[in-house]
Amino acid sequence: MLLDVTRHHEAPLTAERLFAWQASLFPAGYSGLHRIRTGSLRGDEPMQVISGSVGRERVHFTAPPRDGLEGELDRFMAWFNAAPADLDGLIRAGLAHLWFVTLHPFADGNGRLARAITDMALSQDERQPMRFFSLSAQILRERESYYDTLGRTQRGGVDVTDWLAWFLTQVEASATAAERTVANTLAKARFWLRHQTTHLNARQRKALNRLLDAGPEGFEGGINTRKYMSLTKTSRATAYRELADLVKKSCLSATGGGGRSSGYAIIW
Numbered sequence: 001m002l003l004d005v006t007r008h009h010e011a012p013l014t015a016e017r018l019f020a021w022q023a024s025l026f027p028a029g030y031s032g033l034h035r036i037r038t039g040s041l042r043g044d045e046p047m048q049v050i051s052g053s054v055g056r057e058r059v060h061f062t063a064p065p066r067d068g069l070e071g072e073l074d075r076f077m078a079w080f081n082a083a084p085a086d087l088d089g090l091i092r093a094g095l096a097h098l099w100f101v102t103l104h105p106f107a108d109g110n111g112r113l114a115r116a117i118t119d120m121a122l123s124q125d126e127r128q129p130m131r132f133f134s135l136s137a138q139i140l141r142e143r144e145s146y147y148d149t150l151g152r153t154q155r156g157g158v159d160v161t162d163w164l165a166w167f168l169t170q171v172e173a174s175a176t177a178a179e180r181t182v183a184n185t186l187a188k189a190r191f192w193l194r195h196q197t198t199h200l201n202a203r204q205r206k207a208l209n210r211l212l213d214a215g216p217e218g219f220e221g222g223i224n225t226r227k228y229m230s231l232t233k234t235s236r237a238t239a240y241r242e243l244a245d246l247v248k249k250s251c252l253s254a255t256g257g258g259g260r261s262s263g264y265a266i267i268w
Helices: 003-006 015-025 068-082 091-102 111-126 137-139 143-156 161-194 200-212 225-232 237-249
Strands: 048-049 058-062 251-253 264-265
Touching: 003 015, 003 111, 003 143, 015 068, 015 111, 015 251, 048 068, 058 143, 068 091, 091 111, 091 143, 091 161, 111 137, 111 143, 137 161, 143 225, 200 225, 200 237, 225 237, 237 264
Parallel strands: none
Antiparallel strands: 048 058, 251 264
16 A cells, blocks of 8 residues: 555545545454454444553544545545645645544545545645655654644644644654664764774674664663673673774773773774
8 A cells, every 4th residue: 555655646646546545444344353444435334543451442533424425525635636736745735634633534544544645745745656754653653642633733723833833743753764774874884884894603693783773862871891791792801802803893882980880882
């Protein structure tokens, strides 16, 4: 579904396309233990967005009545496909997410479809067939504030300012997180390029990769003899000797004041 959203972002958003995406999320026709409608709009029963454990459910949102849903969905798709030239692309993506998830046209999968439509809008805005940052992952990280902001907006009339402010904040946070991931990946590549001829055993490489994957700020306190022993399953004497060897080979630098507080950090 996500590949179709991004690779074919220029293709129109149609009911058939939405039905195919939703059906692909539930190939067996079940959501958990419950059989649901797939590849078609939801039924006449009331639709609510609920979270929380059994007996402590919290209703975030009650979807519009089923009557007239086809027409409302057609209005949404006509607006989305028209792509107004005077509307900022990020604002359009935020409005599309809010509009679709408020319609809640399917029995299940509406949140994932709303995020997919958002990715489609962003791909159209960037004119790129791939996504370089994941807004879906950022929304999942901020799930609680997402539901709170969405619920307030859906109950608050036609003013969507707070929702758009929240949405744009998440776009920025998602792009920043992606930039950090790319920077760490490049730093790791540069490190191994410098040490491509350095002789290291498997334990040393494992420890270095753990430090590199964590990033400059990710491995609190660096690594010490105790951590190295735990990570590589080796003796204290071997850990001390191999760490000293990594310092000698300019892979690590010593930190701390010696003794129990001594540690080692990557030389980026």
